[in-house]
Amino acid sequence: MSKMKTKYMLFLVMVVCCLLIGCGQASDGKQSDGKQSDSKRLRVVTTIFPYYDFVKQVAKDKVELTWLLPSGLDPHAYEPTPKDMLTIKNSDLFVYNGGDMEAWVPKVIKASDNKSKTLQMMDYVKTVEEVTVEGMMKEEEGEEDSGDIEYDEHIWTSPKKAKIIVTEIAKQLGKLDPKNDAFYTKNAKNYCNKLSSIDSDIEKIMKDKVRDSIVVGDKFPLRYLVDDYHIKYRAAFVGCSSQTEPDAKTLSYLINYVKKNNLKYVLHIENSNCKVANAITNETNTSQLEFNSLHTLTKKQLKNHDSYISIMKKNVAVLKQVLDE
Known part of the structure; x- marks a missing residue:
């Protein structure tokens, strides 16, 4: 304490x-609109x-x-x-x-x-x-628990x-x-009309889906997405947990879940070390796909003018592939 x-x-x-100190502002690599102060x-x-x-x-x-x-x-x-x-x-x-x-x-x-x-x-x-x-996998033992409700x-x-x-x-x-x-x-x-178009695309995927669940061999920052579109899911870690090494019980469960539900793909989040996803795909003869949770953008993505809309469209394509094949 x-x-x-x-x-x-x-x-x-x-x-x-x-x-x-009252020093002047500087961007230090921060992204700005590039215009002079007005x-x-x-x-x-x-x-x-x-x-x-x-x-x-x-x-x-x-x-x-x-x-x-x-x-x-x-x-x-x-x-x-x-x-x-x-x-x-x-x-x-x-x-x-x-x-x-x-x-x-x-x-x-x-x-x-x-x-x-x-x-x-x-x-x-x-x-x-x-x-x-x-x-x-549950949070590691020894981590502080204040007793307060943790919201995603x-x-x-x-x-x-x-x-x-x-x-x-x-x-x-x-x-x-x-x-x-x-x-x-x-x-x-x-x-918002553009967002509504993406919304409609996901709703259509859920209406026409062949499979009804996804497995994320990673942390799980997609709770609001799966809740809003009623997507069943399993994942290795809660939210944006700092954990990267699953226990044997979690890994075994996810492998069996993929096999039982005849899934063809396992998802991982952007910038992941893919350890969990690799372990699952190696044991299930499945493929990996990346789902971008949009926490940040890399310099390369900025240079390519990626945006929330463009990345979400890629996510929609991934979701369709996972649930349709």
Whole structure:
């Protein structure tokens, strides 16, 4: 407990020092809209990629947009730098996800006396508790358990939830910038139409499916997707667990599940070491496919102009292949 207090105090000292220094902002590899600073435009900062892309599609060039996390970085491993804290402090709107993944956010906002509008997206959708389904490896013994309910954070993985998020972003931008309210509303509606198209594609897959379940030999950040579309699933680890090595019981269960249900594919998440998926496919003579949970984008993906929509379309194709063959 004393170590936790010490760590928290050091964190606060870093924040305070950052604010006292008052140094200028620099991107340090952060993604921005590439335009020069304009005091007349809203300064919007987002944490994870989906929200950066949503704001970009809704606001276009009407805002100064910054994606706070460096491309390719797992949001669960992110710690804000002093410059990041200043970027947040100086923003007009700070869009973040919430949950344990971003436990650092409330501390930064409180310590910096942030006056900007904050938008925690988990407040706007119905969240669900993390669950350990049959066969899934339980959390490692010795990990701290506060007794609090743990909610799954990965709300953006479902197009149905994404539409809610985009609509709320447009509303908040309109409140902060009334003269462009109609512009934001129109763009949000057009973008939601694209999301609705993806939504319809998944609904059709579920209607015409040959198989009704998937196996993810990996962590499982797809809870909102499978819940919204009633997809049966089994996975190695809960949520975005830090575990990478399954026990023999979990591995045996998943192998038997694949065989019993005559599945042809095993999924893994992007940037995975694929240890679990490899073990399952080796024992079941199946193939692997990647499902992208959109936590972040690599520099290569950014260079290729990948987006939430383009990646979700690839995910839809993967889902169709898994459930149709």
